[in-house]
Amino acid sequence: xxxxxxxFVAALEYYWRGRGFVPSYNDDKVLWATQRRKAxxxxxxxxxxxxxSRIKFDLDVATWERLTxxxxxxxxxxxxxxxxxxxxxxxxxxxxxxxIIDIAEPQFFSIDTVRRDKSxxxxxxxxxxxxxxxxxxxxxxxxxxxxxxxxxxxRFGLTALLNTLQIPNRPGVVPPPPCPPELSTTDLRRQTSxxxxxLADPQLQKKQIAIWTRIPTxxxxxxxxxxxxxxxxxxKASIDKIRSRGGRVIFVRPPSGGDVLKNEKKFxxxxxxxxxxxxxxxxxxxxxxxxxxxxxxxxxEWSHLAPADGVTFTRNLVEILQNEKGWTFPNSTKLNAKH
Amino acid sequence: xxxNSYTFIAFFIVMLILHHLPFxxxxxxxxxxxxxxxFYAAWNPPFILLLWLSTVVDFFVGRxxxxxxxxxxxxxxxVISLIGNLGMLCFFKYGGFLLENFVTMVNALGIDYHxxxxxxxxxxxISFYTFTTLxxxxxxxxxxxxxxxxxxxxxxxxxxxxxxxxxxxxxPHQLVPQFETPRKTTRxxxxxxxxxxxxxxxxxxxxxxxxxxxxxxxxxxxxxSLAGLDAWMGVLAFSxxxxxxxxxxxxxxxxxxxxxxxxxxxxxxxPYAALGFSDFxxxxxxxxxxxxxxxxxxxxxxxxxGEARTYVNLMITMLLGGLWHGASWTFVVWGALHGTYLCxxxxxxxxxxxxxxxxxxxxxxTFFLVNVTWxxxxxxxxxxxxxxxxxxFGQTEKGTAVLTTIDLIITSTVVTxxxxxxxxxxxxxxxxAAQKAKWWVLAGVWALxxxxxxxxxxxxxxxxxFQF
Numbered sequence: 001x002x003x004x005x006x007x008f009v010a011a012l013e014y015y016w017r018g019r020g021f022v023p024s025y026n027d028d029k030v031l032w033a034t035q036r037r038k039a040x041x042x043x044x045x046x047x048x049x050x051x052x053s054r055i056k057f058d059l060d061v062a063t064w065e066r067l068t069x070x071x072x073x074x075x076x077x078x079x080x081x082x083x084x085x086x087x088x089x090x091x092x093x094x095x096x097x098x099x100i101i102d103i104a105e106p107q108f109f110s111i112d113t114v115r116r117d118k119s120x121x122x123x124x125x126x127x128x129x130x131x132x133x134x135x136x137x138x139x140x141x142x143x144x145x146x147x148x149x150x151x152x153x154x155r156f157g158l159t160a161l162l163n164t165l166q167i168p169n170r171p172g173v174v175p176p177p178p179c180p181p182e183l184s185t186t187d188l189r190r191q192t193s194x195x196x197x198x199l200a201d202p203q204l205q206k207k208q209i210a211i212w213t214r215i216p217t218x219x220x221x222x223x224x225x226x227x228x229x230x231x232x233x234x235x236k237a238s239i240d241k242i243r244s245r246g247g248r249v250i251f252v253r254p255p256s257g258g259d260v261l262k263n264e265k266k267f268x269x270x271x272x273x274x275x276x277x278x279x280x281x282x283x284x285x286x287x288x289x290x291x292x293x294x295x296x297x298x299x300x301e302w303s304h305l306a307p308a309d310g311v312t313f314t315r316n317l318v319e320i321l322q323n324e325k326g327w328t329f330p331n332s333t334k335l336n337a338k339h
Numbered sequence: 340x341x342x343n344s345y346t347f348i349a350f351f352i353v354m355l356i357l358h359h360l361p362f363x364x365x366x367x368x369x370x371x372x373x374x375x376x377x378f379y380a381a382w383n384p385p386f387i388l389l390l391w392l393s394t395v396v397d398f399f400v401g402r403x404x405x406x407x408x409x410x411x412x413x414x415x416x417x418v419i420s421l422i423g424n425l426g427m428l429c430f431f432k433y434g435g436f437l438l439e440n441f442v443t444m445v446n447a448l449g450i451d452y453h454x455x456x457x458x459x460x461x462x463x464x465i466s467f468y469t470f471t472t473l474x475x476x477x478x479x480x481x482x483x484x485x486x487x488x489x490x491x492x493x494x495x496x497x498x499x500x501x502x503x504x505x506x507x508x509x510x511p512h513q514l515v516p517q518f519e520t521p522r523k524t525t526r527x528x529x530x531x532x533x534x535x536x537x538x539x540x541x542x543x544x545x546x547x548x549x550x551x552x553x554x555x556x557x558x559x560x561x562x563x564s565l566a567g568l569d570a571w572m573g574v575l576a577f578s579x580x581x582x583x584x585x586x587x588x589x590x591x592x593x594x595x596x597x598x599x600x601x602x603x604x605x606x607x608x609x610p611y612a613a614l615g616f617s618d619f620x621x622x623x624x625x626x627x628x629x630x631x632x633x634x635x636x637x638x639x640x641x642x643x644x645g646e647a648r649t650y651v652n653l654m655i656t657m658l659l660g661g662l663w664h665g666a667s668w669t670f671v672v673w674g675a676l677h678g679t680y681l682c683x684x685x686x687x688x689x690x691x692x693x694x695x696x697x698x699x700x701x702x703x704x705t706f707f708l709v710n711v712t713w714x715x716x717x718x719x720x721x722x723x724x725x726x727x728x729x730x731x732f733g734q735t736e737k738g739t740a741v742l743t744t745i746d747l748i749i750t751s752t753v754v755t756x757x758x759x760x761x762x763x764x765x766x767x768x769x770x771x772a773a774q775k776a777k778w779w780v781l782a783g784v785w786a787l788x789x790x791x792x793x794x795x796x797x798x799x800x801x802x803x804x805f806q807f
Contacts, residue, residue, distance in 0.1 A: 159549055173744075
């Protein structure tokens with residue numbers, strides 16, 4: 001029995017590595033909770049990022065920390081608007097840091113909160129209920145995931161593999177299409193990056209573009225009018241709490257491209273959504289196309305930046321924050337030396 | 340700590356090594372007791388105080404109950420034990436529920452009363468260890484067995500980590516004698532234990548969490564009317580999930596105890612092969628149903644006080660059994676439905692067809708009705724339960740289809756195989772079947788189960804019965 005299991009596991013690992021995959025971490029509620037704990041450190045020299053996938057790909061945490069001399073924690077969750085995380089941090093008296101809120105209009109301005117907030121709700125609940133045993137298990141898990149490719153459940157687990165089967169569904173059943181496993185990797189700090197395999201393969205990029213553009217926009221689930229105002233009031237209340245503790249908050253709209261950007265502009269006109277959000281919440285924002293330094297990136301699959309561009313985006317974003325938004329980073333030797 | 344976690348694997352390896360080192364029997368028991376406290380404290384350390392309190396009070400009260408000759412004092416001691424145990428259970432498990440119902444009642448009477456919601460955390464396993472200690476003091480009251488001689492043995496009986504948080508619910512005579520005399524694990528016990536541990540983890544990790552949970556969650560979490568097929572598949576998925584989750588835990592508990600040289604009672608015996616509801620309750624959560632029979636149904640009079648009282652006793656037992664599972668009226672309805680089924684079955688057997696042999700057509704009929712009751716068990720409120728019932732009985736127009744084809748295939752395959760295997764193993768156990776199998780078949784099945792666990796990788800998800 002042990003021989004069969006050992007041979008199978010070795011063959012499985014060999015197979016995935018042979019296809020070019022390298023060890024990566026499960027980007028799940030456990031990893032999120034591990035990062036979330038760091039926000040409980042009552043320091044003002046810390047910035048948290050909340051929102052959806054774009055800030056996870058585009059913002060390079062290591063570059064941010066190197067440039068600002070401050071700690072950064074990645075709390076964005078793929079496919080979520082980030083509003084629940086914002087509220088959670090606002091209600092946490094221990095959090096005294098700054099906040100960057102990623103805006104991807106289809107997620108942020110959707111009223112389909114049951115589906116959109118599901119992973120955020122689960123992650124936050126897990127964080128508050130996490131037991132000592134679960135924390136210990138996570139530590140062992142991280143060591144194993146750093147060594148073995150097949151342990152990344154999100155890409156190579158049985159559920160992920162079953163979801164890749166192309167079996168037609170009944171009319172009206174439209175599950176989110178599975179992304180190719182070559183798309184991204186995630187590190188221990190929840191930094192997500194497009195893989196070299198993906199960047200080198202135009203076919204994979206086309207496949208991913210088709211996935212993004214096939215996701216339908218349901219007009220009945222978009223915020224407008226009173227709903228938008230009410231949501232913005234809730235966001236403002238959360239932001240005010242963070243500000244009352246000395247934290248700074250800013251909205252960032254990272255780049256997108258192609259038909260993805262075209263659709264976002266079509267369904268979410270800037271004046272009706274972005275401008276109102278800033279106005280209602282009395283909060284500054286950085287919209288990528290307003291700043292030449294971050295306006296002209298190429299998104300390989302029209303939604304996220306390549307890792308090298310993420311580093312540049314982060315560097316330029318920090319400069320914009322410091323030069324145009326009045327953010328200061330007292331510990332930053334590099335920036336202070338430059339300016 | 341849960342069995343399906345890396346922490347438990349590390350903990351268990353250390354325990355196996357410690358338990359097989361040449362220590363004295365007393366040292367080994369102390370090791371087991373300390374390990375059990377570590378196992379429990381890994382959830383929420385302060386709640387260990389409750390466990391200590393329950394252990395110490397019941398040890399001394401139990402001893403006093405056994406030796407006390409004065410009937411009045413004896414009853415007082417029993418009342419102290421019942422208030423201590425059930426009071427704790429009521430406060431932690433039913434405090435919020437009682438307050439909520441009280442508020443609803445006084446508001447209905449026109450009194451404007453809105454207290455703050457109590458923030459009470461439910462200590463893990465409190466329902467299980469309360470029943471374990473209760474049966475000891477009740478046995479002592481009736482002098483059914485001798486009091487446990489040492490506090491160490493009694494503490495270990497209450498706290499022994501394999502059964503502590505989700506059963507099987509053990510009786511003193513089942514476990515205490517095993518602590519009183521030195522035991523050594525045989526090689527066969529160890530191998531059988533490891534096989535059962537793999538089986539239990541396979542049931543939990545692969546079948547319950549990976550293949551069925553998502554379908555059940557999608558269906559029961561959907562806020563609008565469902566298509567009939569989707570509603571049925573959601574109910575069937577939950578039917579499988581709850582079995583594999585709970586039977587998986589029990590199998591792991593029995594397995595872990597076996598690896599350490601101890602025997603715990605069987606908790607499930609192919610329940611979906613039941614022919615009728617009394618048969619179902621002889622097969623599902625056996626240690627709870629026998630506990631309720633011995634410490635509730637029989638003391639209420641059982642079937643000894645006439646026909647009408649028998650039905651009343653059955654209903655009371657099942658209603659309280661339902662409430663034991665959770666502080667919600669949906670669990671009470673679940674218990675009431677099972678009580679009703681049992682009453683009707685008894686009525687038919689007593690009056691209408693008294694000597695009929697079991698009809699195998701009863702299997703699908705029992706399975707169907709058990710599934711209907713699961714709707715109330717799984718639904719978080721009555722509106723969800725009603726939405727599900729109207730969907731599964733086709734009373735909704737244009738219900739929404741939410742499950743993918745792969746979900747439908749997985750659920751129907753797993754549930755069909757589950758019922759088939761229950762039928763084939765109706766009168767046997769997993770260990771007996773394993774012993775009869777050829778070595779290469781056993782090795783292959785065992786390897787497949789471990790491979791399944793490895794590729795599913797869902798570690799650390801809690802067992803459903805932990806919330807009870």
